[in-house]
Amino acid sequence: MPATAASLITEKLFNELFPQRNKFYTYASFIKAIKEISQIKVNVTRRAVSVYQIIRTDKASGKATIVRQDVDWNEAWAKAKPDSSYEVDYSKFCTEKNAATNKKELAAFFAHIAHETRGGVDDTFTDGLMYIHEKNTTSAYIAENDEYPPVAGKKYYGRGPVQLSYNGNYGYAGDCILGDDKILLNSPELIETDPVLAFKTAIYFWMTPQTHKPSAHDVMVGVWQPKPADKAKGRAPGFGMTINIINGEIECNKGEDLYNMKDRMKFYQYFLTKLGGKDTANCSCGKMQPYLYGVNE
Incomplete structure (x- = not known):
């Protein structure tokens, strides 16, 4: 059985990784969130690029509910377009692969949430989760x-x-x-x-996943693989691709010295070391073209 997200990090280590965190963010809340969201999966079907149906399943009860079906779902023009469908099983968060891959995913997740919520001194890596x-x-x-x-x-x-x-x-x-x-x-x-x-x-x-982007999870566990069009734009598996997904228009394809990109990368390497992992492949998005909003790539 693959390691669970909870088994990858103890409360002691969580507190060490986020020593300046707002008291709002606790290890217990993080673990409870993982356990509760793991009971949910969604099946998303898209017609004609932007017409959606979302079926949400509560795995505890087995009940499946259509939580979204766009008004044009049954229009002839929409039904004439090919569907694309995918499932998101939230129980796969940091559990889908082997321990080494799961550690990389958790480190990548922590790197982004630390960067997004930090408010302290550069390169101390102590200031994540400071802002609600x-x-x-x-x-x-x-x-x-x-x-x-x-x-x-x-x-x-x-x-x-x-x-x-x-x-x-x-x-x-x-x-x-x-x-x-x-x-x-x-x-x-x-x-x-x-x-x-x-x-x-x-x-x-x-x-x-977003409309034209894979999920960061699928990138970190190797489910997403670049198509020829992606390769032509410099997109490759690895942590750098998760930066492209989260904030590519601002931080990617701007060279190797952009502050925000480098901050995310440094947090990733710091957390990965603390979790007992390592990764040197494609951590930068400095030469990746970002996704353009509203453009189907």
Whole structure:
């Protein structure tokens, strides 16, 4: 049996890796989030690029529910287009492969959440998980979205370990994690008050492919392999590809000295060493072309 995510890290080590963390982020909350979200899997089918159906299964009860079916799902023009389907089983978080690969995945996950929430001194690697939400909360982070429209008066700025942002991501996360998109659209502040939910949003974001991007999980465990078009754009398996997925437009294809990219890479190597692993393959995205928003690649 592969190691579970909980078996890869003890409470003592978690506390050592995040010594300056906000008291909101506890080891117990992280482990509880893993256990609870592991009971969920979703089957996503996409028609005509942007017409979705999401079936969410609660593995504890065996109940499968359609939590999203876009209004054009049964239109003839949509049905005429080929479907693409995939399953996201959240129990595979840091468990899918052998111990060495699982450690790489956990180190990569920690590197990104540490970078996104850090607030201390460079290269000390002690300052991850310091922020529950982004420092500047003036922006609403609202984008037009037919399926996940914003609620009047609510802001969807970055919250939680991955700084989940925008109404579309809040709605999609609500569908997958909670089986109801309205919960996080109506009450985005829940991510700031429920640490288990906060960690679940991070695991959701890590595990769930985006429209034109693979999931960071699939990259780290080797499920994703580049197509010829990806290879032509410099995309290759490894930690660097996860940077491309998470913030490629800002941090990738800009050379090897970009601060944010390097910070993520250094956190990755630090955490990997602490977890007893090693990795030297394709950790940079300095020569990878980013994905362009709204472009099918």
